[in-house]
Amino acid sequence: MLKLVEFELKKIFARRSAQLALAAVLLLSVLLGVSGYLNMYAFDGKSQEGRGGEAVRIDKEVAAHYAGWLTDEKVQQMLADMQLQGDLHGLNPVYLYHNAIQSALFVRFVDLDAGWNGQTVAGVFGAEPIKIGYILGWLTSSQNLVKALVALALAIIIMLVPVFAGEYEGVNNLILTSRRGPQAGCLAKIIAALLAAVGVTLLTLAVNLGLALALYGTEGLDCSILFAPAEFSENYIPCNISCAQLLAYQILLALGSAGSVGGLGLLFSALCRSQLAAFGAAVAVYLLPVVLPVAESSALFRLVVLLPLYQAQFVALMSVGQLSGGLLYAALAMPVALASFVAGAMLAWRIFVNQQVC
Amino acid sequence: MELQTIDLYKEYAGGRKMAVNGVNLRLHKGVYGLLGANGAGKSTLMRLLTNLLRPSRGQILLDGQNIKGLGADYRRLLGYLPQNFAYYPDFTAREFLLYVAALKGLNAAAAQKQAGQLLAAVGLSEQARRRQRIKSFSGGMKQRLGIAQALLGNPQILLFDEPTAGLDPTERVRFRQLLKVLAADCIVLLSTHIISDVALSAPEIILLENGRVVRSGRQAELMTEIGAANLEQVYLYYCQGGASDNVKIG
Numbered sequence: 001m002l003k004l005v006e007f008e009l010k011k012i013f014a015r016r017s018a019q020l021a022l023a024a025v026l027l028l029s030v031l032l033g034v035s036g037y038l039n040m041y042a043f044d045g046k047s048q049e050g051r052g053g054e055a056v057r058i059d060k061e062v063a064a065h066y067a068g069w070l071t072d073e074k075v076q077q078m079l080a081d082m083q084l085q086g087d088l089h090g091l092n093p094v095y096l097y098h099n100a101i102q103s104a105l106f107v108r109f110v111d112l113d114a115g116w117n118g119q120t121v122a123g124v125f126g127a128e129p130i131k132i133g134y135i136l137g138w139l140t141s142s143q144n145l146v147k148a149l150v151a152l153a154l155a156i157i158i159m160l161v162p163v164f165a166g167e168y169e170g171v172n173n174l175i176l177t178s179r180r181g182p183q184a185g186c187l188a189k190i191i192a193a194l195l196a197a198v199g200v201t202l203l204t205l206a207v208n209l210g211l212a213l214a215l216y217g218t219e220g221l222d223c224s225i226l227f228a229p230a231e232f233s234e235n236y237i238p239c240n241i242s243c244a245q246l247l248a249y250q251i252l253l254a255l256g257s258a259g260s261v262g263g264l265g266l267l268f269s270a271l272c273r274s275q276l277a278a279f280g281a282a283v284a285v286y287l288l289p290v291v292l293p294v295a296e297s298s299a300l301f302r303l304v305v306l307l308p309l310y311q312a313q314f315v316a317l318m319s320v321g322q323l324s325g326g327l328l329y330a331a332l333a334m335p336v337a338l339a340s341f342v343a344g345a346m347l348a349w350r351i352f353v354n355q356q357v358c
Numbered sequence: 359m360e361l362q363t364i365d366l367y368k369e370y371a372g373g374r375k376m377a378v379n380g381v382n383l384r385l386h387k388g389v390y391g392l393l394g395a396n397g398a399g400k401s402t403l404m405r406l407l408t409n410l411l412r413p414s415r416g417q418i419l420l421d422g423q424n425i426k427g428l429g430a431d432y433r434r435l436l437g438y439l440p441q442n443f444a445y446y447p448d449f450t451a452r453e454f455l456l457y458v459a460a461l462k463g464l465n466a467a468a469a470q471k472q473a474g475q476l477l478a479a480v481g482l483s484e485q486a487r488r489r490q491r492i493k494s495f496s497g498g499m500k501q502r503l504g505i506a507q508a509l510l511g512n513p514q515i516l517l518f519d520e521p522t523a524g525l526d527p528t529e530r531v532r533f534r535q536l537l538k539v540l541a542a543d544c545i546v547l548l549s550t551h552i553i554s555d556v557a558l559s560a561p562e563i564i565l566l567e568n569g570r571v572v573r574s575g576r577q578a579e580l581m582t583e584i585g586a587a588n589l590e591q592v593y594l595y596y597c598q599g600g601a602s603d604n605v606k607i608g
């Protein structure tokens with residue numbers, strides 16, 4: 001069995017299309033990570049201003065000043081420290097960006113004249129304590145990872161489409177007439193497909209998170225994602241979890257995505273005799289939720305959001321809210337992903353073994 | 359061991375095309391040449407015998423048991439070379455044989471040993487030693503690899519669909535010699551429309567036309583029966599739609 005799995009892995013990774021797809025995902029990860037870093041901007045409101053690494057340093061310096069639990073006193077102190085000097089010329093101060101902390105503060109605690117809007121910490125965030133610090137680096141990395149994981153899903157489909165469809169070119173004759181082909185041979189295909197999908201997912205996670213760690217360090221991992229700059233306030237996850245928890249969910253959902261996309265890829269691989277058709281069909285089904293007219297407020301959305309696409313595009317899924325015991329609704333995607341893989345793989349197996357070779 | 363087909367039919371296009379049309383055969387150890395024109399139904403019959411294709415009617419029995427129910431016990435006995443032998447272009451010949459050996463359930467040591475022996479038997483040892491990828495093989499070399507993979511695991515029922523396609527004269531002779539060795543222990547069914555291939559290596563002949571067996575029997579007897587000088591004349595006699603009118607014999 002081990003030998004068969006080894007052969008199937010070799011077949012998957014020997015294909016130029018698989019190698020190119022994986023290389024493209026890794027390159028995209030690095031490009032997004034590096035450009036995100038280089039595009040960072042920060043101004044401390046006084047004398048220091050910079051981009052890239054300098055911006056990260058300034059942002060961290062400002063954040064260090066206020067790091068810890070967010071209190072009403074701290075909000076007042078920040079408002080005083082970050083008082084604007086000149087006139088805004090009609091600009092809504094929410095859109096003013098000096099640095100990550102200032103932006104996070106202005107989005108929630110200032111009025112149109114950049115004065116205090118009267119909100120309290122409890123009024124904005126509820127009763128739970130909010131730990132603040134420098135989180136922009138990790139949030140940006142997490143957003144980049146979303147893009148990389150969607151690309152990875154397409155790459156996984158490219159990699160797995162030949163698993164069964166490739167055999168229709170003729171080797172199915174040998175597989176299906178051999179003693180162990182229809183059983184162990186096909187099971188080896190499924191195991192290899194899962195290993196390949198999970199393997200490249202782990203690699204993509206390692207590259208993305210490794211790069212983020214190198215660029216931003218471990219700072220902010222224990223801080224809440226809620227006190228975030230403007231770009232992460234609207235339409236972002238409304239739960240009081242730390243950056244580390246956010247990443248843990250993202251890693252878990254990425255692995256779930258590997259499984260559910262793997263199941264999808266295998267199913268169409270067995271269903272379509274042509275690899276191109278299998279790829280087209282699998283991608284269409286994967287991207288289908290984008291065009292589904294389901295509003296976020298509707299009850300159906302809670303189901304739609306469990307589809308494979310939202311395991312990579314995880315913000316919507318994470319925003320649904322909590323189950324009991326502090327567990328987010330997103331955790332439900334894991335059993336769904338597992339079931340998708342098993343269903344896809346078993347159906348593919350049946351279709352392949354019961355085919356009529358004409 | 360007896361492989362038997364009983365009233366075997368395979369229809370295509372919703373019954374408009376009878377590719378195999380009521381075939382009754384009994385095959386025992388030895389080499390059988392399945393002769394027929396293009397489209398006569400040779401490949402379809404082979405695929406039915408491998409169980410890759412389900413018959414529309416009729417049954418295939420191995421020692422009295424329907425092969426449908428035998429599953430792996432039947433596949434264990436099979437060696438099959440499809441007409442269009444397919445392979446993985448980036449594999450070497452040895453890797454491909456080891457893959458098929460794993461599918462056939464051979465253990466690692468037996469797989470290595472048999473792969474080496476078969477590569478030598480079909481004259482591909484040199485390509486294997488150089489780790490040449492199959493995609494760089496000539497047509498005949500690929501066909502020889504196809505023959506080798508069919509022989510892995512010492513199968514007792516060998517189904518070769520056009521095995522000599524693309525083989526040069528030396529390789530044809532080599533293949534014929536291989537068949538002689540196999541004939542003692544196996545049922546070998548050899549489909550072709552190249553008469554000289556079977557004339558020299560298949561004592562038993564099955565003539566197929568439009569999905570029907572028009573005549574079968576020992577080569578020598580078939581020839582004596584109609585006073586033919588060679589198998590070609592037998593073929594033309596039976597397989598050209600009443601060809602006796604336009605073919606002079608003897």
Ligand SMILES: Nc1ncnc2c1ncn2[C@@H]1O[C@H](COP(=O)(O)OP(=O)(O)OP(=O)(O)O)[C@@H](O)[C@H]1O
Pocket residue numbers: 358370371375376377394395396397398399400401402403441551
């Ligand atoms: N999948 C299919 N659908 C419809 N008709 C088919 C199919 N496969 C084969 N046929 C028809 O069945 C008949 C027998 O085909 P088969 O391939 O068995 O012939 P053959 O004797 O092997 O021919 P050749 O010598 O050219 O290989 C042909 O008329 C062919 O057109």
Ligand SMILES: [Mg+2]
Pocket residue numbers: 400401402441519
């Ligand atoms: Mg044929």
